[in-house]
Amino acid sequence: MNKVEEKLSHCFALVFPKMDPSQRAIATTENTSGWDSIAQVTLLTLIGEEFAIDIDFEEFEGATSFAALASRINQITSGAS
Amino acid sequence: MRLGEALQIIRQTAGERQRQVHLLCGFTPLHLATFLSAYLRLRSPGDGVTLQTGLYGDLEGNIQRARQTSAEGAIAIIEWSDLDQRLGFRNASGWGTQTLDDIAEQTAEKCRRLESHTTKLAQNMPVVVVAPTLPLPPLTHMPPAQTSAFELRLNAALIEFLQRLCKHSGIKLLNASSLAMMSPLSARHDIKMDLLAGFPYTLAHADALAQLSVSCLFAPNPKKGLITDLDETLWKGILGDVGVEGVSWSLEAKAQAHALYQQVLASLADSGTLLAIASKNDATLVGASLQRPDMLLRPEQIFPVEAGWGVKSDAVGRILKAWSIAADSVVFVDDSPMELAEVAEKYPGIECLQFPSDDPAGVLALLQQLRVRFGKEEIREEDHLRVQSLRAAAQIEMESPIEASADFIGRLRAKVTLESSGSDSPRAFELANKTNQFNLNGMRYTEGEWKSRFRRPGAFLTTLAYEDRFGPLGRIAVVGGYKEVNRCLVDVWVMSCRAFSRHIEFQALRQLFAKSGASMITFLFRPTERNGPLQTFFRHFLSPESMVEGELHLPVAVFEKSCPHLFHEVVEK
Numbered sequence: 001m002n003k004v005e006e007k008l009s010h011c012f013a014l015v016f017p018k019m020d021p022s023q024r025a026i027a028t029t030e031n032t033s034g035w036d037s038i039a040q041v042t043l044l045t046l047i048g049e050e051f052a053i054d055i056d057f058e059e060f061e062g063a064t065s066f067a068a069l070a071s072r073i074n075q076i077t078s079g080a081s
Numbered sequence: 082m083r084l085g086e087a088l089q090i091i092r093q094t095a096g097e098r099q100r101q102v103h104l105l106c107g108f109t110p111l112h113l114a115t116f117l118s119a120y121l122r123l124r125s126p127g128d129g130v131t132l133q134t135g136l137y138g139d140l141e142g143n144i145q146r147a148r149q150t151s152a153e154g155a156i157a158i159i160e161w162s163d164l165d166q167r168l169g170f171r172n173a174s175g176w177g178t179q180t181l182d183d184i185a186e187q188t189a190e191k192c193r194r195l196e197s198h199t200t201k202l203a204q205n206m207p208v209v210v211v212a213p214t215l216p217l218p219p220l221t222h223m224p225p226a227q228t229s230a231f232e233l234r235l236n237a238a239l240i241e242f243l244q245r246l247c248k249h250s251g252i253k254l255l256n257a258s259s260l261a262m263m264s265p266l267s268a269r270h271d272i273k274m275d276l277l278a279g280f281p282y283t284l285a286h287a288d289a290l291a292q293l294s295v296s297c298l299f300a301p302n303p304k305k306g307l308i309t310d311l312d313e314t315l316w317k318g319i320l321g322d323v324g325v326e327g328v329s330w331s332l333e334a335k336a337q338a339h340a341l342y343q344q345v346l347a348s349l350a351d352s353g354t355l356l357a358i359a360s361k362n363d364a365t366l367v368g369a370s371l372q373r374p375d376m377l378l379r380p381e382q383i384f385p386v387e388a389g390w391g392v393k394s395d396a397v398g399r400i401l402k403a404w405s406i407a408a409d410s411v412v413f414v415d416d417s418p419m420e421l422a423e424v425a426e427k428y429p430g431i432e433c434l435q436f437p438s439d440d441p442a443g444v445l446a447l448l449q450q451l452r453v454r455f456g457k458e459e460i461r462e463e464d465h466l467r468v469q470s471l472r473a474a475a476q477i478e479m480e481s482p483i484e485a486s487a488d489f490i491g492r493l494r495a496k497v498t499l500e501s502s503g504s505d506s507p508r509a510f511e512l513a514n515k516t517n518q519f520n521l522n523g524m525r526y527t528e529g530e531w532k533s534r535f536r537r538p539g540a541f542l543t544t545l546a547y548e549d550r551f552g553p554l555g556r557i558a559v560v561g562g563y564k565e566v567n568r569c570l571v572d573v574w575v576m577s578c579r580a581f582s583r584h585i586e587f588q589a590l591r592q593l594f595a596k597s598g599a600s601m602i603t604f605l606f607r608p609t610e611r612n613g614p615l616q617t618f619f620r621h622f623l624s625p626e627s628m629v630e631g632e633l634h635l636p637v638a639v640f641e642k643s644c645p646h647l648f649h650e651v652v653e654k
Contacts, residue, residue, distance in 0.1 A: 014088040041111065041278050042084075049084050049284070057277055 001025070004051075004077065005070050011046045012066065015039055028065035035064075043069075051077060082288050084112060087119035095122070095129030100527075102298070103133045103147045103155035103206075107140035107163040109279035116291035117156065124299050137279060138166075141191075144198040148205060153529030155202060156294045158211040159195065160281065161218075164188040164239075168217060170275050176220040185234045192242035203251030207528040209298045211255040212243055214290060215270050215281060250505070251528070253297050253458075264289035299527060302515050304432070304454045305406050306355035307346065308397055310415035311362060311388075314436040315343060315378075316370070320362050325369045330377070338444040342436070343377035345448050350382035353464025354455050355404050357385055359396040359413070364388040393420045394427035401428075405578040407517060407611065412454055414447075461508050463555035470579050473551035490584060491648045493549040497588050499596075500654040502542045502559075504535040509544050509559045516575035518614045519558075519586065522607035524573070534572075539564040542573065543593070547585055554580055560589050562605075569597045572605040578614070586618050587644050592651060594637045602640075604633040 001009065005025070012024045016034060019027065029035045035043075041057075047069070048055035053076055063069045104110050104117055114132055121130040133152060135143025140163040147155055162169025165187045167180065174180070202208055221229040247254050269286040282290065312319045317336035318328040330339035350356050356378070360367060367388040371380050385403050387396035393415070401408060409430030415421050421433040434450060437443030502509045510531050517523070526534075534540060542561035547554045557580040562571035571593070576586055593602060607630045608616060619628055621643045622635055 011085075014085060014092065017092045037278075038109075038111065041274075041280075042088075042115070045112065045284065046084055046088070057273070 004073050005066075007050050008047070008066065008070050008073065011043060011050055014046060015043045025066055030064075040064075047073065053077065082116065082119060082292070084115065084284055087112075087115045087288075090119040090122050091115065091130075093122070096127045097129075098125075098127075099129040099131050100125055101131045101133060101150070101152040103135075103143075103150070103152050103157075105135060105140060105143045105147060105155055105157040106160070107138050107143075108160065108275075108281055109137055110134045111274075111278060111280040112284060113158075113280070113282060113287040113291060116288050117295065120291050120295040121299075124295055141194060141198060144195065144202055148198075148202050151529070151533055152206055153527045154207045154209070154298045156209045156211065156298060157199060157202075158290070158294075159213055160215055161213045161235075163195075164191045164213075164235075168220070168235075170218055170272060170281075171279065176218075178222075181221065181231045185231060185238070188235055189238040192238055196242055196245055199246060199252060200249045203249055205529075206532065207251050207253065207298060209253050209255055209294050210243070210246055211290065211294060212239060212257060214257075214260060214264075214286070216266060255293060255297050260289060260293055263293065300456070300458070303457045304354075304412050305410040305515070306357065306400075306404055306412075307349060307451070307455070308357045308359050308400055308411060308413045309346065310417070310420065310436070311358060311360040311367065311370075313416040313438040314414060315339065315346075315358070317438070320366050320370060325366060325373065328370060331375075338438070338441050340377060341448060342444065345451055347378045347382060349451065349455050350378070351465075352455070352457060352460045353467050355406075355467060356383050357387065357400040357404070358383055359387045359393055359400060359415075361390055361393070362388045392423065394424045397424050397428060397431070405518075405581070410517075412451070459507060461511075461555075463508060463557075466553055466555045467579070469552055470554045493551070493583070493648070495547065495549040495583060495649045496652060497585060497592075497649045498546040498548075498652045498654055499592055500544050500546070500556075502544050502561075504532040506542070506544060508556050509542055509561075512544075512556070512559045512575050512577065513561075513573055516577060517609075517611040518578050519574075519576040519581070519618070520609070520612045520615060521571065521574040521604055523609035523612060524607075534561075537563055541597075543589075543596075545576075545585060545589055547580055547583065549583070558585060558589055560593060564597055564599070567599055568601040568603055569593060569599040570603050570605065574604065574615075581614065584645060584647055584649070588647050588649050588651065590635075590640055591644065591647065594640065600637050602635045602637075604635065606630065606633045 009024050012019060012027060013021070016032060019032065044055050044057060044060055051073055060072060063072050100121060102121060104114055114134055118130050118132050121132070133147070133150065135146060140159065144157060160169070162172070165184045166172045167174055167176070167184050199208055199210060217232060219225065221231050223229040243254055246252050264286045268283060270281060271283045275281040309315055316328040316330045316339050317334065320328050329336040330343055331337065346356055358367070367386060371383065371386070385400060387399055389396065397413060401411065407430065408428035412432045412434060413421065413424050414434050414436050416436045416438045418435060421435055424431060425433045432454070434447060436447065510526070510528070514525050540563055542559065544556045545558040546556045558576035559573060560571060561573035562569055590602065606628065608628065616628060619633065622639050623633060627633065
């Protein structure tokens, strides 16, 4: 797990406390109970706080899995659009 | 607090006790609910919190529905869009001149309806009301630099509504100025989140609002006493060097910060806070200085004055003994870090605050701190009697220095007044929540819990007031519980330490047996670190081994066998 994934995993632990840690990396909105629109807003806000980035919610549209979120954060923090 | 921290706090394992609180608002509660839950958890460590939220866009209905529950309190947050949807950003039905007139009329009408529902809710539980925290949208033709008549009309309707609300017991209005100190107006609205998710606040504003709302709903118990130093604290200058006329506390002498401090202390004394002096000084000079006519504190507001050359902590110890209260109920103010450290080492519970003599901003911050520590919602008769009764207690001790003899008590011309109380007796609630030493079980209650205990069948609560030839003590004891067949179950029994040594505790039980007709009283007892005096009292009737947490049974025959002769005149109110 790289640093982005570690931090993201921490965010998942806070928003989905009942999720088995081993399942976080493969989590998607489809296989995660409670990952609804409210949880998505909470998760994205928390990501903004954790990574000190301004979250543009539209930019994260379609980021409905741990992997997609990690990929998008990597792009933002490395300066790519 | 950051959102991540709030989530972490909420996720911590809680005990069995669940505290139910309503968050009543018309927007999506989202992060505000998270922060509120976290601050509520911090307020009652170990307890779980269930935060009930309502329906989006229906503040009025949410308040109505909350009445059907038995929560411990409610926080009702009103934003402009709850008074009229057109005052929000998620509605677009026009801001023309005629529309504005209609908005103003609707707002006044909505305020009246909210008042009706909120006052009914406050009969069941304490309610914190938060007036609109967000700015109005740009809906008038006026340039933003100029206030419009429309805006004034809205504000007038709102202020009238809030004034009517704050007259009702059980309703607390959140202080808008305190909120503004924590959360500036320009940094409150998150328009993006408002439009996206119906949550209108920035994280910082949600955090500040949650913190302040919880403090307002469950205000901490105020501290009981303040001990102050004199030189460079109560006044500017060293008394021993400059003499009685040389110390100062005025604008002209560039010592106004000390005048402000004196002013706050005088105000605290008026509201029942105990004030004492601990100073390394010549006692005669101190006495003369305190008599100066321009002193803003009156000499009778201070008791005792400990002026001498011994160590500070010894003086503090004598003051605590005279007050008969624990160190953790006391704040000590001194300009010297060394003195503060010396006192803190001897009394770890005492809160030591430095008086920043040459720093007006620091003094202002200190004065605000003192208001936080000693703030109380209302001032009662007992608050005015407190210092007087402590002086009387000192007098009693001088006349009967060891254990008050029956003969001495007989000559007190003591009168005990009994009064049945309901859930609306704030004094009984205050005593139950702040008394430590003579306290049956150390239980603390929220207003909601206190109100709900009166709904149980057979519930009773009696307050006892006391006076003797040394003066009145006011209402100093509370005994409460539930009447059952042939016995009384007592779960609340507290008595102020000012009332010790007068056999009032014996009289309380004698009256309870007599009024209830019970042949036995069962106490729901729990030993605490502080309730030694209560345990000592129980040893008159019970063996030390039997005094473990749980039910203690006292038959009337056992009580009467060990009860001393009682001299009080007993009056029922």
